[in-house]
Amino acid sequence: MNDGFDFDFDLDELAPADAASEEAVERFWSGDLTALSQHHTTPNGSHSFVVAHDRSVTWGAPGEPQVMAIAVARDLTRFTFTLETSYHATMSFAQNWLVERGCPPEKIAKVHGGFAKPADDLTAWVERQIRESGGRYEVLDNHTSDSDPNESWTLTRDSRAAEAPIRVFHEEWDQDADTYTMREGAFADVDVARSWLDDRSSPLPEPPEYRDDNGAVVRARVARIALARSASVSAPKASLDSPRTPPAGPVQRPVQGRLL
Incomplete structure (x- = not known):
């Protein structure tokens, strides 16, 4: 996921809990995603909530929503996970979708600096x-x-x-x-x-x-x-949950989650 630092859903040792999650994993590709906001539960890391901008949408049909909400729930006793995604026109509706799935609103409201x-x-x-x-x-x-x-x-x-x-x-x-x-x-x-x-x-x-x-x-x-x-x-300013050192590279100019 291209969000200024590496991000991994840590699913390598887990299996999809249902057919929908398996399909979601198969079609999911993070190469065009830029994380705008995220929250991960601690200490066991059972849930991840991410709002991201999908740059690939700009190459598709005009008018399509570009903000993706991603919810991951891990069952660490059964070694399974569920993965859900949903597209929205704005950050706030994507955040609402994640709050409905258990994310604390004050956590996902923290938007990545620079946007x-x-x-x-x-x-x-x-x-x-x-x-x-x-x-x-x-x-x-x-x-x-x-x-x-x-x-x-x-x-x-x-x-x-x-x-x-x-x-x-x-x-x-x-x-x-x-x-x-x-x-x-x-x-x-x-x-x-x-x-x-x-x-x-x-x-x-x-x-x-x-x-x-x-x-x-x-x-x-x-x-x-x-x-x-x-x-x-x-x-x-508070840092993002679990921040990591950003890789060297050109600085891109963001506008409401859209990198121009």
Whole structure:
């Protein structure tokens, strides 16, 4: 896995626990992957959770999701393992998928240094909301563009929304600043949401809860995110789980997990 240091799932002495895991191993190749975030359980290393960017997707069909979530569970008493993978348009939905499989959200939220950062506190709050949402959002469609415009969007149905349940999460990257923004839009139905995605002649409509009494809750949560982000700037940076010495090589310029 090309993530700045060697990474091994340590499966050599283990056998696939089921046919799905065996198939996943056979088609899995790490050569085009760049790890963005990862967490490994200790001390026995029974689970591994990884979010990675798959560069090979950029050579395939336009619009396909490029962020891969990888979950490995090892049964060290039976010497077997399960391996699952899933593609997503954004880091936060990939992280959500891993959290649903047992990864602590605060662990997988730590993104590899050197990648694009959230441009503002609202972006960080929306990402956290997605990451910790459980099964709240049913993903209906997504699209990724790494040319003009540099963006991705995920079309979802919000099971908790009393009004405008179709939600669009729109992520846009600023290559010059190495930052990105994430915004949530609310629509009455899928057709209206798709019309906005096709047209873009009006601003992304805010969810009703941003404007009603719950808006104060949203603002308070964003403020807490701002305080935490401010504190983290002055704190020493923590290393990735089990870091290793990076090999010598050219420096690549990353943009939200995409190496250009």
